[in-house]
Amino acid sequence: MIKIENLTKIYTHPQTKEKIVALQNVNLEIKSGEIFGIIGPSGAGKSTFIRCLNLLEKPTSGSVWIDGEDITKLSGQQLREKRKQIGMIFQHFNLMSSRTVWQNVAYPMEIAGVDKKTIAQRVEELLELVGLNDKAQVYPAQLSGGQKQRVGIARALANNPKLLLCDEATSALDPQTTKSILQLLLEINRKLKITIILITHEMAVIREICDRVAVINESNIVEINSVLSVFTSPQANITKEFAANGGENFPIETVKLKPGERLYKLSFVGESAEKPIISSAIKKLGIEVNILYANIDRLKDIPFGTLIITVGGSPQQIEQTEQFFTQQGLKMEVLADAGIAR
Numbered sequence: 116m117i118k119i120e121n122l123t124k125i126y127t128h129p130q131t132k133e134k135i136v137a138l139q140n141v142n143l144e145i146k147s148g149e150i151f152g153i154i155g156p157s158g159a160g161k162s163t164f165i166r167c168l169n170l171l172e173k174p175t176s177g178s179v180w181i182d183g184e185d186i187t188k189l190s191g192q193q194l195r196e197k198r199k200q201i202g203m204i205f206q207h208f209n210l211m212s213s214r215t216v217w218q219n220v221a222y223p224m225e226i227a228g229v230d231k232k233t234i235a236q237r238v239e240e241l242l243e244l245v246g247l248n249d250k251a252q253v254y255p256a257q258l259s260g261g262q263k264q265r266v267g268i269a270r271a272l273a274n275n276p277k278l279l280l281c282d283e284a285t286s287a288l289d290p291q292t293t294k295s296i297l298q299l300l301l302e303i304n305r306k307l308k309i310t311i312i313l314i315t316h317e318m319a320v321i322r323e324i325c326d327r328v329a330v331i332n333e334s335n336i337v338e339i340n341s342v343l344s345v346f347t348s349p350q351a352n353i354t355k356e357f358a359a360n361g362g363e364n365f366p367i368e369t370v371k372l373k374p375g376e377r378l379y380k381l382s383f384v385g386e387s388a389e390k391p392i393i394s395s396a397i398k399k400l401g402i403e404v405n406i407l408y409a410n411i412d413r414l415k416d417i418p419f420g421t422l423i424i425t426v427g428g429s430p431q432q433i434e435q436t437e438q439f440f441t442q443q444g445l446k447m448e449v450l451a452d453a454g455i456a457r
Contacts (some may be wrong), residue, residue, distance in 0.1 A: 116147035116310055117168070117278070121155045122177035124163050137163040139334045141177070150304050150311045152321040154333035154341070154357060158218050161314045164331065165282050168312065169402045171199045181278065199227060202271030206283040208263040210255040216242070216266050219250040223273040241269040244306075261292035268299065272307075285320060292344070294367060301367060318357045322346065322414050342414050347382050350379060365408050365423050367450045374453055376427040382446035383411075383420040393424070400435050403427035423450070430457040 122321050125247055138160045142361040145151045166172040167297055170186060178185045186197050210219050220241055222236045242248050245265040255263055264284060271279060285293040301324045304311050312363070313325060321328050321342055328345050330353060334440040335350040349358045370378055383392070397404055408423035426436055440447045 116182060117143075117145040117180075117312075118180040119143040119153055120178045120180070121282070122164070122179065124160075124172060125174045125175045125213070125456055126286075136334050138174075141331075141336050143329060143336060143339065143345050144431055145310065145312065147310055147356040148304070148308050149326040150301070150313060150324050152313045152325035152328040153312065153331060154318065154321055154328055155315060156316060156353070159332055160334045161316070161362075162282055165280050165312065165314045168278075168280060169198055169203060178214065179242060183445065184382065200277045201272045201280060202276035203276070203280045204264070204267050204271050204282065204284045206286055208255070208260075208267045210263055210270075210286075212255050215252050215254055216258070219255070219266055220269045220273060222269060225404070225417060226429075227274055229274075236406070238269075244272070245269045248330050253303045261290050261296060262286065264296055265299065268296075268303070272303070272309075277310060279311045281311060283314055283316070286317070287317070293320070294323070300324060303433070313424055324415060336432070341404075343417060343419070346414055347419065362387055365450075369449060370407065372425060372451060373427060375429070375433070376425050376451055376453060377433060378407075378421060378425050378451040379423070380448040380450055381424065381440060382448075383418075383422070384444070384446070385417055385419070386444075389418060392440070392445065393422070396439050400423065400432050400439065401428065404434050 119141055122138055123136075125136050126139040127134060141164065153161055153164060163172055167174050172185055178187050181184075181197070182199070184197070186194065189197055211222070220238045221234050224237060224342060228393055229237075242251055247262065247265055247269070250258065250262065252438055255266070258266070264419065285296050288296060300311060300313070303309060313320065315321060325342050327340065328342050329336050330345070330351060331350070332353045333386055338345065338349070338354045345354060346358050349355045373379060393406070396402060403426070405425045406422060407425065409420070410424060411420040412419065413419070426433060428436070437447060
């Protein structure tokens with residue numbers, strides 16, 4: 116559905132005339148109906164990227180193809196019509212304080228010239244979808260942050276867009292509210308089959324609902340992969356920093372291994388995360404296992420976990436243990452052997 120080719124955005128400082136590269140030769144394809152995440156540190160170019168997708172920022176060069184049409188070639192009425200297919204959710208909601216919830220949601224349709232009867236019907240549908248039927252005549256000042264963002268989501272969906280852009284849509288919210296908003300976006304994606312592009316600096320957001328993710332750093336896309344692959348096998352250094360959990364920072368230098376022991380990091384994905392693999396290995400192979408760190412989490416609907424353990428036994432038992440772990444579908448990394456870090 117969306118294809119970005121050699122997208123570059125360069126700003127010129129108004130006083131010094133210095134050239135500032137916000138995006139450099141970005142190439143990316145996003146499938147219809149997926150939830151695609153863009154993650155990166157502050158200043159990496161995330162917000163510039165998403166604003167180039169609806170031409171709120173005009174790219175310096177490159178193209179943005181949506182449904183086979185390069186929107187960078189559009190202007191005037193053609194561009195306005197295309198933007199109706201692109202909804203946008205903002206970090207700080209951008210609601211009009213002088214209009215009620217109902218009027219805020221209706222506003223994009225009023226601008227588009229939709230008739231009053233259709234507007235009324237659509238507003239009711241959207242308020243039902245985001246769970247705000249009882250807040251129709253309330254003003255934004257009377258709403259919580261989560262409720263304001265739900266209004267923003269309803270407004271973004273007003274003209275039945277095919278694409279929904281979310282620019283740090285949960286960063287101003289508390290963790291519990293963030294989770295509820297992300298679940299709403301997931302429900303919208305599944306129910307309406309709408310493509311969602313989500314900009315964030317939080318890996319927890321990516322983990323919760325995204326199908327794939329692109330990592331942006333210093334104006335460049337440095338990695339693109341499924342969320343599962345990014346968490347279990349990150350490639351770029353910045354990706355490893357984002358994907359790191361407690362196990363990544365485990366102080367292996369403090370572990371005192373006995374002769375013949377090895378220190379392992381094991382990664383469980385999918386069904387293997389729910390199997391008693393360690394207890395099975397102990398019973399089957401007669402090894403000694405000490406669990407030093409354990410974490411189980413979920414990537415969207417897929418369970419995954421990390422274990423850091425020591426395994427003791429004869430050389431033959433150690434070899435059999437590694438074979439057993441591999442056969443069970445675990446990703447295995449030897450962190451230290453008899454106290455010597457690898």
